[in-house]
Amino acid sequence: MTLQRYSLIFGLLIALSPQLLGQKNLAYTDKAYEPTIQTIQFYPASSTVQGTLEPAVIGMNDGKEWQLHFDDLRQDADYYYVRFIHCNADWTPSRLKPNMYLGQYNEFEIVDFEFSSESRTQYVHYSFTIPKLLNTGNYLAVVYRGQNKNDIILSKQFSVYDNSVGVGARIDRSAQTSERLVNQRIEVTMNYTNLSTVNPAEQFRVVVRQNERPDRIKALSPTYIDENDKLIRYQNLGEENEFKGGNEFRHFDLSSVNFGGRNVANTRFVDNKPITDLRVDRPASVGYLINLDINGKFYVRDIEGRNSTITSEYIQVNFTLETDELNEPVYVLGAFNQWKKSKESLMVYNPSKGVYQNQQLIKQGWYDYTYQTEHTETSTLEGSFFETENLYEVFVYYRAMGARGDELVGYSKVNFNRRR
Numbered sequence: 001m002t003l004q005r006y007s008l009i010f011g012l013l014i015a016l017s018p019q020l021l022g023q024k025n026l027a028y029t030d031k032a033y034e035p036t037i038q039t040i041q042f043y044p045a046s047s048t049v050q051g052t053l054e055p056a057v058i059g060m061n062d063g064k065e066w067q068l069h070f071d072d073l074r075q076d077a078d079y080y081y082v083r084f085i086h087c088n089a090d091w092t093p094s095r096l097k098p099n100m101y102l103g104q105y106n107e108f109e110i111v112d113f114e115f116s117s118e119s120r121t122q123y124v125h126y127s128f129t130i131p132k133l134l135n136t137g138n139y140l141a142v143v144y145r146g147q148n149k150n151d152i153i154l155s156k157q158f159s160v161y162d163n164s165v166g167v168g169a170r171i172d173r174s175a176q177t178s179e180r181l182v183n184q185r186i187e188v189t190m191n192y193t194n195l196s197t198v199n200p201a202e203q204f205r206v207v208v209r210q211n212e213r214p215d216r217i218k219a220l221s222p223t224y225i226d227e228n229d230k231l232i233r234y235q236n237l238g239e240e241n242e243f244k245g246g247n248e249f250r251h252f253d254l255s256s257v258n259f260g261g262r263n264v265a266n267t268r269f270v271d272n273k274p275i276t277d278l279r280v281d282r283p284a285s286v287g288y289l290i291n292l293d294i295n296g297k298f299y300v301r302d303i304e305g306r307n308s309t310i311t312s313e314y315i316q317v318n319f320t321l322e323t324d325e326l327n328e329p330v331y332v333l334g335a336f337n338q339w340k341k342s343k344e345s346l347m348v349y350n351p352s353k354g355v356y357q358n359q360q361l362i363k364q365g366w367y368d369y370t371y372q373t374e375h376t377e378t379s380t381l382e383g384s385f386f387e388t389e390n391l392y393e394v395f396v397y398y399r400a401m402g403a404r405g406d407e408l409v410g411y412s413k414v415n416f417n418r419r420r
Contacts (some may be wrong), residue, residue, distance in 0.1 A: 026142065027155060028085075028091045028093070028140055028155070029091070029214060029338070030156055030157055030214070030338040031154065031338060031340075032070075032153070032338075033152045033153055033154060034153050036072050036073040036074050037070055037071070037153050038070070038073055038123075038314070039069070039070060039071045039336075039363045040070045040154055040156060041068075041069040041070070041300075042056040042066065042068050042141075042158055043056075043066065043067065044064040044065065044066055044067070045064070045065040045067050049299050049301070052299050052300075053297050053299060055212050055391075055393060055413070056156070056157065056158035056159065057159045057160075057161060057393070057411060058158065058159065058160045058161070059160075059161060059162070059163075059411075060136055060160055060161065061162070066129070066130045066158075068082070068128045068130065068143075068156060069125070069126070069309075070125075070143075070154060071123045071125050072124045072126065072153075073121065073123045074123070074124065075123075075124075077124050078124075078145060079109070079145065079146045079147075080109075080110040080143055080144070080145060081107055081108060081109050081110065081144055081145075081147055082108045082110060082128055082141055082142065082143050082144075083098075083106045083108070083149065084098070084106060084131075084139050084141055085139065085142065086100075086137055086138070086405055087137065087139065088137075088138065088397075089138065089205045089207060089219075089395070089397040089406045091138060091140075091157065093140075094137065094404055094405025094406065095405060096135065096137075096404045096405045100134070100135065101133055101134050101139075102131065102133065102134065103134055104131075108128070110126050110127075112126065112127045112129075113125060113126045113127070114309070115310070116310050117306075117310050118305060118311045119311055119312060119313050119314070120273055120274065120313055121273065121313060121314040123314065125309050128143075130158075133160050135160070135407065136161050136407045136408040136409065137159070137160060137397075137405055137407055138157065138158075138159050139157070139158055139160060140157055141155065141158065142154075142155050143155070143156075159395065159408055159411075160408060161395075161408040161409070161410065161411040162408075162409060163409075163411075164194050164398070164409035165190055165191060165192045165194065165195065165396050165398075165409050165410040166190065166191040166192075167190055167394050167410040167411065167412040168188070168189040168412070169186060169188045169189075169392065169394050169414045170186070170187050170414070171184050171185065171392065171416040172184075172185050172187065173185065173386055174242055174386075175238075176242075179242065180386065181385065181386055182245060182384040182385060182386065183242045183243065183244060183384070183386065184242065184243050184245045184386060184390065184416060185237075185241050185242045185243075186220075186241055186242075186392055186414070187233070187234065188208070188233070188234040188235075188394055189231070189232070189233050189234075190204070190232045190233075190234075190396060191229075191230060192204070192230045192231075192409075193230045195230075195398065197398075200225055200227065201222055203400070204222075204232065204396060204397065204398055205396075205398075205399075206219065206234055206394065206395070206396055206397075208220060208243075208392060208393065208394055208395075209392070209393045209395070210391070210392055211295040211296050211390055212295070212335070212393070213339050214338075215339055218240065218241070218243070220234040220236065220240060220241060221234065221236060221240060222234055223235045223236055243390070243392075244384040245384050245385050245387070245388040245390065246370075246382060246383075246385075246388050247284055247288065247289055247370075247382045247383050247384065247385060248289045248292075248293045248388060248389065249291070249293040249294070249296050249334070249368035249369065249370055250263070250281060250284075250368065251263065251291075251294075251369070252264055252278050252317075252366075252367055252369075253366050254276060254315055254317070254364045254365060254367070255301045255302065255303045255364060255365065256302075256303050256304055256364075257313055257364070263278055263279045264279070265277040265278060265279045265280075267315070273316070274313055274315045275315070275316045275318065276316070276317050276318065277320070278317065278318060278319055278320065280321075281319070281320065281321045281371070282323065283321075283380060283383075284382050285380050285383030286383070287383070288383070288385040288387050293368050293389070294366070294368050295368065295390065295391050296333075296334050296335050296339075296368045296369070296370065297334075297368055298334065298335055298336050298366060298367040298368060299365050299366055300312055300364065300365040301365045301366060302364045302365075308365070312363050313363070313364050314363055315361070315362055315364065316360075316361055317359065317360050317361075317362045319347070319356075319357065319358045319359070319360070319369075320355050320356070320357055321347060321355060321371055321381070322354060323354075323356065323381070324354070325351065326380075328374040328376075329346055329347075329373065329374045330346075330349075330356050330371060330372070330373055330374075330381070331346055331371070331372050331373075331374075332345055332358050332360070332371055333369065333370055333372050334368055334369040334370065336360070336362060336369070341372070341374065344360075346358070347371075356371075370382055387417060389415070389416060389418055390416050391413065391414075391415050391416075392413070392415075392416060393411070393414075394410070394411065394412045394413075395408060395410075396408070396410030
């Protein structure tokens with residue numbers, strides 16, 4: 001990468017004025033609305049590394065304080081505020097008013113922030129503790145600037161649940177002979193003895209998510225309902241209950257800028273800013289990769305700093321995939337970029353080298369990632385195998401008669417083929 005190209009990337013991130021970014025339309029997804037907003041995380045306070053990898057799902061009575069974290073790659077602190085929107089099972093806004101789920105005002109100032117220390121790129125790290133929420137369900141945290149609710153800088157999904165229903169889940173091979181080596185089928189059983197229902201088939205909605213990915217979500221249909229015993233089974237033998245197993249995620253370790261980590265080819269400095277070239281990747285569809293991963297997520301880590309949150313460097317990371325040019329776009333995806341297929345995650349083919357290339361600005365740490373084409377779920381680049389370790393989450397939503405929104409009355413996790 002030339003010095004001019006590198007300087008341009010950093011210059012665009014830092015110099016773009018928020019006023020020049022145009023209209024910001026709220027999306028009910030995980031999203032950063034400005035290029036300087038980076039490394040959005042949501043996890044319990046005082047977490048270990050493992051704790052930072054927890055799904056953004058809060059037990060109503062789990063006794064934990066959960067926090068929203070993010071960085072702003074500008075040198076000066078700004079005035080940021082948070083509000084919360086209660087959402088239905090499909091992430092559309094419910095009809096609940098804020099005083100129904102907050103019991104107070106719906107505008108919270110973010111007062112906890114720290115300036116970066118010892119890092120070459122200056123940034124401000126913000127953290128905010130989620131207030132007590134009175135209703136279960138899906139929520140969207142919306143962060144905005146200076147009490148102007150239209151000047152949005154980020155949105156983050158999370159959920160709050162209680163255990164009003166019992167949920168059981170298991171993973172098995174596909175019931176379809178042609179898919180038994182590549183798919184994973186989930187079966188769910190639910191007991192709702194603690195709830196009174198008029199029409200359980202309509203009032204309950206069961207949603208399954210794989211590896212916390214917004215593009216790996218399915219709503220299941222009941223195959224058996226026993227209203228006497230208040231039991232519902234979701235055991236469809238078709239594609240409705242099946243997910244591609246995929247392959248284990250690729251990963252790299254950027255815990256140090258002075259010593260090469262896993263899958264790092266080299267790190268150099270341009271104008272005192274670090275640039276890392278990852279080892280050249282190749283398609284992994286020929287066979288299952290036995291690989292310990294963290295299901296597409298990441299964690300921040302600087303082994304040479306006192307506090308990884310504020311000492312970690314921001315590094316320009318170069319991805320390279322060696323393969324023939326495909327007839328559809330290729331993206332590099334992971335939790336680090338909210339799994340978004342966008343111009344930022346799009347890989348560009350270099351015909352003279354026979355490779356796809358992409359650059360991402362990434363905070364020091366351990367990162368999982370994958371390559372995906374535009375229209376294919378797993379593509380020829382990664383393959384799909386029943387043996388792959390995957391995290392499945394089961395969400396049970398309930399809509400009482402005449403209610404203003406969906407409640408999250410059950411939640412369960414299944415870590416299939418877990419190896420750690």
